[in-house]
Amino acid sequence: MKKLQVDLGARSYPIYIGEHLLGQTALTTPYGQQVLIVTNETVAPLYLKKTLTAFANFKTDSVILPDGEKYKNLTVLNKIFDTLLSQRFDRQTTLVALGGGVVGDMTGFAAACYQRGVPFIQIPTTLLAQVDSSVGGKTGVNHPLGKNMIGAFHQPLCVVIDLNTLQTLDDRQLSAGLAEVIKYGLINDLEFFEWLESHAEALLARDFSALSFAIARSCQDKANIVAKDERESGQRALLNLGHTFGHAIETGLGYGVYLHGEGVAIGMCLAAQFSARLGWMSETDVTRIKRLIEKMVLPTRIPKGFTIERMLELMQVDKKVQAGKLRLVLLQGIGKAIITDQYDPQLLRQSLKQD
Amino acid sequence: MKKLQVDLGARSYPIYIGEHLLGQTALTTPYGQQVLIVTNETVAPLYLKKTLTAFANFKTDSVILPDGEKYKNLTVLNKIFDTLLSQRFDRQTTLVALGGGVVGDMTGFAAACYQRGVPFIQIPTTLLAQVDSSVGGKTGVNHPLGKNMIGAFHQPLCVVIDLNTLQTLDDRQLSAGLAEVIKYGLINDLEFFEWLESHAEALLARDFSALSFAIARSCQDKANIVAKDERESGQRALLNLGHTFGHAIETGLGYGVYLHGEGVAIGMCLAAQFSARLGWMSETDVTRIKRLIEKMVLPTRIPKGFTIERMLELMQVDKKVQAGKLRLVLLQGIGKAIITDQYDPQLLRQSLKQD
Incomplete structure (x- = not known):
């Protein structure tokens, strides 16, 4: 233990x-x-x-x-x-x-x-x-x-x-959990991200030692952030990587249609895509992220029939909105997440349309 | 101000x-x-x-x-x-x-x-x-x-x-508020209780200077207790004098039939009566308390048709119950409230019947 x-x-x-x-x-x-x-x-x-x-x-x-x-x-x-x-x-x-x-x-x-x-x-x-x-x-x-x-x-x-x-646990729920595991790698743990790339099969096969390692590493990464900022006055918001996009999908489709982890998986792809659009991250890294998410049997794209306008509207109801401006968790590379409202909303719209 | x-x-x-x-x-x-x-x-x-x-x-x-x-x-x-x-x-x-x-x-x-x-x-x-x-x-x-x-x-x-x-504010609401004002006198402020005895008419006539004094004194008494015990791990429970009885009446009759302050007024009388029954306070003090409460145009007795059994049953759903035992706020005199579970439940029943 x-x-x-x-x-x-x-x-x-x-x-x-x-x-x-x-x-x-x-x-x-x-x-x-x-x-x-x-x-x-x-x-x-x-x-x-x-x-x-x-x-x-x-x-x-x-x-x-x-x-x-x-x-x-x-x-x-x-x-x-x-x-x-x-x-x-x-x-x-x-x-x-x-x-x-x-x-x-x-x-x-x-x-x-x-x-x-x-x-x-x-x-x-x-x-x-x-x-x-x-x-x-x-x-x-x-x-x-x-x-x-x-x-x-x-x-x-x-x-x-x-x-x-x-x-x-059924396979779909297991994959949904792995979305949040990948999140820790993306936020500030490149080494863990690389470990996940090489252990995806073991995790999906429910290998106990792989699961044990991934869970402990995830909990440790989260505990470190929470210990510094219990009430999310700053860095803790990094843990919401993919969540603003994901929550919009969950809320818009009706709670339960997509699992939370599935929403987060799509959200992380959208965050990566937008970060690349802003020139902060390479397209190669975006592809690498999407590949790992796909490997974990998770969705990577906005569901069909879900309009960009509805997405943007729902994203405005987020706990990270301040004075009408939505702060997003974006990436300056794998393992380098940041919280920012310094982006052009028009570029966000274009980036979502691209998906 | x-x-x-x-x-x-x-x-x-x-x-x-x-x-x-x-x-x-x-x-x-x-x-x-x-x-x-x-x-x-x-x-x-x-x-x-x-x-x-x-x-x-x-x-x-x-x-x-x-x-x-x-x-x-x-x-x-x-x-x-x-x-x-x-x-x-x-x-x-x-x-x-x-x-x-x-x-x-x-x-x-x-x-x-x-x-x-x-x-x-x-x-x-x-x-x-x-x-x-x-x-x-x-x-x-x-x-x-x-x-x-x-x-x-x-x-x-x-x-x-x-x-x-x-x-x-209508007269009934004014009186209900005065019940909580009296409460501070009973808990730990004999001097204030005496002031209230001599200023009841002024308060009921809404004399601004009397109201201003009574409100400030009440707030100060409460602030002193809250500052020492914000989350009610001890002394703050004194502020519930009359409330266990009062809440039972409010809940039992249906919320809104009696005003909260009216429930508390009856509750304070019952607490005083039971304290006297336990030999902790004189009957003279009980009479003095009831007289002030009546002077403020407040009820002093359990409403007709409300049975003692129902009262005792409802009192068991109280935040001061610990391990099945109900702690009560009782009086060792005017201005001397205590929190205790050291009483004979049979005596409580008898005391309520007496009412």
């Missing part, structure tokens, strides 16, 4: 990565005597029982949400509060998120709000949640007009990544 | 108390260039236009919520997000709460959650909001099973109390 640390002073916490970690009592120590596990209808039959064994000495209950990004809203969030209140969970309760990014984001936000804040534990069961959403304390739900627009920063007590849960 | 300070390190903020403060640009400096004013259908016709003049140099818009405690829920909260997103308010937005406690709590919570947190300003227009809910950063909404169960700690940038807004 590997153990990493997210350094955030009093809010620091460990990330455990290994095999057969589900149900291990020693890793997950809740505050108080009450534990509510939040999961979804896909994950519950597979891992809920095993997870509950880790909390045998606590009062436990569970909430099973419907599965999918389209359920990540205030109405479904309220189901968690319904159970907490009807089952008399008090302020000494720890919530446990067992599932993918949607479950993690919603459980974390419920924990941030229940009785004005209770602790929570992340047990991510998808690759995407393991390498990205379970680490860093961003929680929240979607609004019909924008993704993740309602939420809170709320750090977990710990993150428990059981590699065995990846065995039940 | 008086200026008080809530001392919370980086989150410190001023409270301004005076006449004709609405519309004064100098008091309310938002972050960023965008201001959304949240108010309700009662307050909007009276004060919205005047309030907007203070933000003439900003992009402004407003949301007008229905008036009343029964609208303090996630569904109505979402109306604030609808406007923020459809009108393209970005992370550089400041929300302004213009209204009573419901508007303040909901606006503060919307600010805590919008894009994971934007600043907000409190402009309370009811006595209750001026002396209690606008100060201290408690925000949130109700759940059908419990009051204020979903929320966040989120401190405002400033609190602007314009005494003139009290001229349009």
Whole structure:
């Protein structure tokens, strides 16, 4: 088992990565005597029982949400509060998120709000949640007009990544997770990007040692950035590479049509393409990025029928908009991401049309 | 104009108390260039236009919520997000709460959650909001099973109390606010309690100098407690004197049947009565407390038809429950409140029956 640390002073916490970690009592120590596990209808039959064994000495209950990004809203969030209140969970309760990014984001936000804040534990069961959403304390739900627009920063007590849960993940979800893995290489880790180029097949074949390395490296890269800028006043926005484009696609097509990772994959290609158009990066690098994304069985182009105008309109509803100007995460090369609003919007439009 | 300070390190903020403060640009400096004013259908016709003049140099818009405690829920909260997103308010937005406690709590919570947190300003227009809910950063909404169960700690940038807004407040609302004023006397300020005994008529007659004194003293008493214990890990719970009983009545009768202050008034009488039953306080003091509460035209007894069993059941859904045991704020005399779970639940039942 590997153990990493997210350094955030009093809010620091460990990330455990290994095999057969589900149900291990020693890793997950809740505050108080009450534990509510939040999961979804896909994950519950597979891992809920095993997870509950880790909390045998606590009062436990569970909430099973419907599965999918389209359920990540205030109405479904309220189901968690319904159970907490009807089952008399008090302020000494720890919530446990067992599932993918949607479950993690919603459980974390419920924990941030229940009785004005209770602790929570992340047990991510998808690759995407393991390498990205379970680490860093961003929680929240979607609004019909924008993704993740309602939420809170709320750090977990710990993150428990059981590699065995990846065995039940379908291929499409695995690829979606690999999009976020590639992202870390592009942001500031050329060496990792090169490693991914030579280990794509191993990852797709679910080779445990390759997955373990990729997950740990991704978590470490993310933890380093989060530790410097917990609330995204600066550098943390780099983690949104591909996300402004991706969120627009997700929101525009309706939540759940494209997986989050698929949106991000397309978004990274568009960011690379625009960066080249601005003369900041070579076309060779763009091709190299697209090739790796394709290798991971991910989309690289704006979906057919999705107009550039709609894309640009939706991109304006982004948390990085300031005074009407959209800041984008762009690339000055592989491993050199920057945040900038110094670009010509007309060039952005042209670059998108090119796709 | 008086200026008080809530001392919370980086989150410190001023409270301004005076006449004709609405519309004064100098008091309310938002972050960023965008201001959304949240108010309700009662307050909007009276004060919205005047309030907007203070933000003439900003992009402004407003949301007008229905008036009343029964609208303090996630569904109505979402109306604030609808406007923020459809009108393209970005992370550089400041929300302004213009209204009573419901508007303040909901606006503060919307600010805590919008894009994971934007600043907000409190402009309370009811006595209750001026002396209690606008100060201290408690925000949130109700759940059908419990009051204020979903929320966040989120401190405002400033609190602007314009005494003139009290001229349009109806008598019942004025009295409800005076319940929270009495509360400060009971908690730790005997001198203030005595002042209230001799100034009840002046307050009910809306004498400006009496109101100004009572509001400033209440805010100062609250600020002192909040500064020592922002997140209610200890002494701040004293501010809930009367609230566990009061919330049970509010929730049980349906939000809005009794005003919050009316519930608190009854709750303080019950707390006093139970404290006397435990032998901690004299019957003379109980009578003195009830007399002042009656003088302020407030109820002192459990409403007819509300059973003790229902009361006790609802009291179990309280943020001060720990491991099944309900902590109560009780009195060891006027000006000497304590938080305790050291009481015989049977005696509590008997004490309530006595009422």
